[in-house]
Amino acid sequence: MPGPVAGPVSVEWRGAFTNDEVDALHAEAFAHDPTGEDWHGRLTRLSLGWVLARDDEGLVGFVNVAWDGGAHAFVLDTAVAVRARGGGLGARLVAAAREHAAAAGCAWLHVDFEDALRGFYLDACGFTPTAAGLVRLR
Numbered sequence: 001m002p003g004p005v006a007g008p009v010s011v012e013w014r015g016a017f018t019n020d021e022v023d024a025l026h027a028e029a030f031a032h033d034p035t036g037e038d039w040h041g042r043l044t045r046l047s048l049g050w051v052l053a054r055d056d057e058g059l060v061g062f063v064n065v066a067w068d069g070g071a072h073a074f075v076l077d078t079a080v081a082v083r084a085r086g087g088g089l090g091a092r093l094v095a096a097a098r099e100h101a102a103a104a105g106c107a108w109l110h111v112d113f114e115d116a117l118r119g120f121y122l123d124a125c126g127f128t129p130t131a132a133g134l135v136r137l138r
């Protein structure tokens with residue numbers, strides 16, 4: 001069941017945000033305590049951009065689009081507030097990330113994810129499965 005989203009949801013590329021609201025949404029989505037992260041510093045310094053979704057009550061969606069400075073962009077931190085899930089918002093956020101990465105001249109948009117999210121990224125968002133590697137550093 002979709003949660004009770006308050007009014008229409010707007011989706012914006014590189015919109016304004018506070019560190020606290022992104023911190024709170026990330027903590028809710030990934031089930032951790034708020035960290036006090038300087039999201040503004042990180043995103044403006046290191047990312048191609050970010051996607052924000054808001055309803056009448058505040059931030060309900062976020063995607064961080066990291067970048068290698070060239071052809072490759074990377075979807076990270078995709079997060080939809082629990083009350084806004086199941087209505088297509090996550091796919092809409094990723095579609096916006098894809099559109100803006102393409103407009104910025106990127107040739108490839110990457111993502112990695114756990115098996116449970118195959119339906120989301122492959123079916124709903126249109127990614128093609130590919131081999132990838134990962135090593136834990138700490």
Ligand SMILES: CC(C)(COP(=O)(O)OP(=O)(O)OC[C@H]1O[C@@H](n2cnc3c(N)ncnc32)[C@H](O)[C@@H]1OP(=O)(O)O)[C@@H](O)C(=O)NCCC(=O)NCCS
Binds near residue numbers: 030077112113114118
């Ligand atoms: C994953 C997440 C962003 C999806 O947001 P959402 O707005 O609910 O997604 P959508 O409504 O656009 O889903 C589209 C389709 O993807 C699939 N899907 C969505 N969430 C899924 C999940 N958690 N597991 C498996 N499939 C999922 C469904 O098939 C859905 O289609 P349906 O509406 O016909 O059922 C959201 O559940 C979330 O924030 N999860 C916690 C954080 C997280 O795991 N982020 C991903 C990090 S890689």
